[in-house]
Amino acid sequence: MRQAGRYLPEYREIRAKARDFVDFCLTPELAIEATLQPIRRYGFDAAILFADILLVPQAMGQSLAFVEGEGPKLEPVRTREALKALNVEGVAERLQPVMETVKGLKTALPETVALIGFAGAPWTVATYMIEGAGGSDHALIRAMAWSEPSLFGAILDALTEATTAYLIAQVDAGAEALQIFDTWAGSVPAPLFERAVIQPTAAIVKAVKAHAPHVPVIGFPRGAAAHLKAYAARTGVDGVGIDHMTPLGFAAEAVPASTALQGNLDPMLTITGGEVMADEARRLVRAMEGRPYIFNLGHGVTPQTRPEHIAELVAAVRGV
Amino acid sequence: MRQAGRYLPEYREIRAKARDFVDFCLTPELAIEATLQPIRRYGFDAAILFADILLVPQAMGQSLAFVEGEGPKLEPVRTREALKALNVEGVAERLQPVMETVKGLKTALPETVALIGFAGAPWTVATYMIEGAGGSDHALIRAMAWSEPSLFGAILDALTEATTAYLIAQVDAGAEALQIFDTWAGSVPAPLFERAVIQPTAAIVKAVKAHAPHVPVIGFPRGAAAHLKAYAARTGVDGVGIDHMTPLGFAAEAVPASTALQGNLDPMLTITGGEVMADEARRLVRAMEGRPYIFNLGHGVTPQTRPEHIAELVAAVRGV
Numbered sequence: 333m334r335q336a337g338r339y340l341p342e343y344r345e346i347r348a349k350a351r352d353f354v355d356f357c358l359t360p361e362l363a364i365e366a367t368l369q370p371i372r373r374y375g376f377d378a379a380i381l382f383a384d385i386l387l388v389p390q391a392m393g394q395s396l397a398f399v400e401g402e403g404p405k406l407e408p409v410r411t412r413e414a415l416k417a418l419n420v421e422g423v424a425e426r427l428q429p430v431m432e433t434v435k436g437l438k439t440a441l442p443e444t445v446a447l448i449g450f451a452g453a454p455w456t457v458a459t460y461m462i463e464g465a466g467g468s469d470h471a472l473i474r475a476m477a478w479s480e481p482s483l484f485g486a487i488l489d490a491l492t493e494a495t496t497a498y499l500i501a502q503v504d505a506g507a508e509a510l511q512i513f514d515t516w517a518g519s520v521p522a523p524l525f526e527r528a529v530i531q532p533t534a535a536i537v538k539a540v541k542a543h544a545p546h547v548p549v550i551g552f553p554r555g556a557a558a559h560l561k562a563y564a565a566r567t568g569v570d571g572v573g574i575d576h577m578t579p580l581g582f583a584a585e586a587v588p589a590s591t592a593l594q595g596n597l598d599p600m601l602t603i604t605g606g607e608v609m610a611d612e613a614r615r616l617v618r619a620m621e622g623r624p625y626i627f628n629l630g631h632g633v634t635p636q637t638r639p640e641h642i643a644e645l646v647a648a649v650r651g652v
Numbered sequence: 653m654r655q656a657g658r659y660l661p662e663y664r665e666i667r668a669k670a671r672d673f674v675d676f677c678l679t680p681e682l683a684i685e686a687t688l689q690p691i692r693r694y695g696f697d698a699a700i701l702f703a704d705i706l707l708v709p710q711a712m713g714q715s716l717a718f719v720e721g722e723g724p725k726l727e728p729v730r731t732r733e734a735l736k737a738l739n740v741e742g743v744a745e746r747l748q749p750v751m752e753t754v755k756g757l758k759t760a761l762p763e764t765v766a767l768i769g770f771a772g773a774p775w776t777v778a779t780y781m782i783e784g785a786g787g788s789d790h791a792l793i794r795a796m797a798w799s800e801p802s803l804f805g806a807i808l809d810a811l812t813e814a815t816t817a818y819l820i821a822q823v824d825a826g827a828e829a830l831q832i833f834d835t836w837a838g839s840v841p842a843p844l845f846e847r848a849v850i851q852p853t854a855a856i857v858k859a860v861k862a863h864a865p866h867v868p869v870i871g872f873p874r875g876a877a878a879h880l881k882a883y884a885a886r887t888g889v890d891g892v893g894i895d896h897m898t899p900l901g902f903a904a905e906a907v908p909a910s911t912a913l914q915g916n917l918d919p920m921l922t923i924t925g926g927e928v929m930a931d932e933a934r935r936l937v938r939a940m941e942g943r944p945y946i947f948n949l950g951h952g953v954t955p956q957t958r959p960e961h962i963a964e965l966v967a968a969v970r971g972v
Contacts (some may be wrong), residue, residue, distance in 0.1 A: 577875075579845075630841075636791075
């Protein structure tokens with residue numbers, strides 16, 4: 333809920349035009365405008381498609397609603413039967429409105445602004461599919477991963493297949509880079525990380541690269557510092573997003589120098605603003621001199637962010 | 653809310669005897685019984701004092717209530733004035749009922765069962781003090797840490813002083829080891845980890861060791877794998893608790909071989925039970941052969957845990 337320009341007054345204005353949040357994401361005219369708003373205001377180097385990671389399970393047939401103040405609610409998938417009732421094939425076709433958004437953005441964006449497509453990583457999307465809601469404990473999916481590894485694996489595989497098709501369709505529609513958000517990678521039990529995060533991500537990256545070798549893929553295994561080395565070494569991603577809790581120096585040691593690092597600024601600094609924020613942004617950029625680095629926050633922009641702080645942040649980064 | 657025997661039917665029986673949860677913790681007769689219940693059932697090698705990390709801010713004068721189904725609610729401390737209104741001195745005296753519990757336990761426990769005292773680490777307790785509630789985002793404390801470092805530091809210092817006195821009083825009452833729970837260490841912005849976690853923990857350990865050099869101190873910086881090396885090197889703790897998300901091999905590399913490791917089993921395994929749980933427990937014990945290791949979960953026992961699974965777990969560990 334924190335992506336793109338959701339903290340902007342002009343976003344809240346167009347948001348009111350859609351019936352609900354899913355409808356908003358699937359109305360190309362509105363999603364294009366939501367993607368463009370922060371670009372117009374701040375002149376970022378790249379735009380990220382306005383969409384939601386839960387569009388994929390919805391396109392697979394899982395019911396999804398965003399309840400005001402409570403976040404997403406889904407009819408949980410916890411049995412082989414519930415999984416079988418879902419439809420993996422044709423997900424990209426059913427998400428055609430997203431592809432229309434991507435195409436529209438390609439026309440609307442200046443040549444110099446890159447367009448980033450994205451999807452949630454299978455583990456993170458599976459937390460919502462299985463738990464039926466947000467949260468940070470993920471007790472049900474962890475219990476299932478241990479006690480029903482075959483069902484758990486089948487859910488991951490279904491999501492891997494659907495997500496691969498969805499991302500490839502974004503590339504075909506015009507996305508120039510892709511990001512895979514594994515927001516909840518930090519809650520995976522350590523012995524299951526390979527199966528839950530690395531395998532599905534590697535499979536998606538491999539398939540995307542086979543289709544479009546030139547498209548860079550950025551992975552974001554949030555909260556999983558202990559696994560960064562393995563993640564960078566074995567998923568095939570070209571860049572790794574770093575959350576605000578992981579020292580950038582630690583990440584630079586864990587990730588090969590040829591792999592880009594991205595992020596790391598605590599999003600809370602965009603609430604406080606001022607010299608503290610500017611100093612911290614400059615420190616990160618300077619620390620990364622000599623290796624590929626994409627300046628970004630350590631997670632999404634928070635709703636309480638004051639728009640003028642983002643302008644100050646851009647100026648600080650550009651001024652280094 | 654997950655400590656000791658809270659998943660046991662006999663616990664729920666005595667819990668009903670107290671007016672509220674704080675009252676329960678501060679009634680020695682009940683807290684002694686709650687501490688002893690799991691020891692009687694399972695014959696653990698050590699007992700951990702039944703108490704709550706929020707007794708310290710309450711003893712400092714902050715209002716505290718546990719709301720059924722919602723967790724703790726506190727009158728937030730967010731200004732210099734609110735901090736000044738608190739009373740750091742005399743915290744250990746006001747927590748005298750806890751010391752009565754410790755004394756009673758020393759008498760009641762068999763000679764062979766070690767008694768572990770504990771407190772919350774200043775950062776973790778400060779998240780509740782400043783946010784006024786639980787949660788995992790910790791937006792307010794992070795914003796304060798960046799924008800009002802002096803107030804933030806003063807709150808940490810007050811908690812460090814109170815916690816030190818509280819832990820020393822536990823040792824004087826008979827605690828044979830201490831644990832410092834930093835449940836939310838994982839949400840600290842990376843550049844502030846030294847100030848928020850390492851400094852306060854090191855100060856507490858130093859003061860405790862000056863008073864009682866023989867008492868081992870275990871620190872638990874949950875979710876902070878990227879900082880384990882610095883934490884082990886600079887806080888002075890004798891042991892480090894490892895959450896379920898961090899591979900034990902990663903922890904073993906980050907922490908000196910003379911420092912004990914503790915924990916790591918995913919608590920969800922105590923819900924599923926069976927051979928998966930037993931195998932995983934045995935794997936951890938065997939992986940730690942040759943270095944000091946305290947078998948434990950990666951966090952508290954969850955309320956849904958089935959008591960017979962804990963018995964199976966003890967048997968599996970003892971059988972290695």
